Amino acid sequence: MIAHSAPPVVYPLGRSRFQALLLAGLWCAGALATLCWLYSGQQARWHVVLSVVALAGAGLAALAGWKKTEVGQIVWDGQSWRREGVGYQSGIAEQRISVIADFQDLLLLRMQCDTQRSACVWCERSAFPERWLDFRRALFSPGRYAGSSRAVAVSGHADAASIQTKQ
Template sequence: MNRHNAPPVVYPLGRSLFLRRWLLTLWLAGLLSVLLWAVSARLQPDALALALVTVLGAGMAVRLSCKSLPCGQLAWDGDTWRREGAGSQSGGALNELSVIADLQSRLLLRFENQAGKGLWLWVERSSLPERWLDLRRAVYSPHKSATRRLPHGRADAVDVMDALDVMDAQASSFSSALPAAAAGGVNVARGRP
């Protein structure tokens, strides 16, 4: 069993138009719900003002969170993921990639760094269409090596693919020995004739 890592790729990160539109739609649905509730329940002016302030506060929180989305580049070097660019979380290696949502033309990815802190990234095809398939190959390719996490941030490098190759070789040598053992009258379960 021979596995190869995906080739290196660098992909731009930016503010997701899709995410902003989706959050705006949710916010407008919340605003509409509050307005319909206010009309149907004939709310007192104080309760209506509180509900509207809450919805407007949620809208401001969405706006601020959209402005603080990570920018820069997502880089795969064939072995590890890195986020490059300005920001406090950039530069370090990103471990444990998880694809949270795959919408074909956009991906929601979650990375965990060595300290265990999660980083959520929206990546869209429209950012760099000619490298989109390269990015998807890197995201979905089996990685050549993996690390087993131990307590206190330590990690033991375990080459899972090599271990699987050894197990495959042992299994194939055992399975090829079965017909020869059966022909010689050897009880394979007990190892004697």
């Protein structure tokens, strides 16, 4: 069987609405737990004040992290992946892209470059629906694998997937 490489594709990266909703939901769960704890009759002692301060700090950290997400694009040129945008140098090839989770309309990717620096990014179909299938084809193209290919689907299968570019 001849393995063909996927054609070039460009897909936008940026702040994920799903990530924002997930962070907000987790913060609200923490706020609800803290409110229930306060409502259960706890007096305003140092540990209650500490939990409220920690909750506020977690919310601010989540908001700052989400706002710090850099906007750009991910590019598959037929040979390697690279990120382009204001916050990182254009043309630097990514060494490895791993699919952490695949929800069909939402992907969580781990991108690692030569400097061993890695970043997790959410890619959503709603960012560019016309190119979503092309982007997925490039990610899961059998022509890109040195060995066997395994995909992660969030449907009960928990095999790790590692997608490596040609070097």
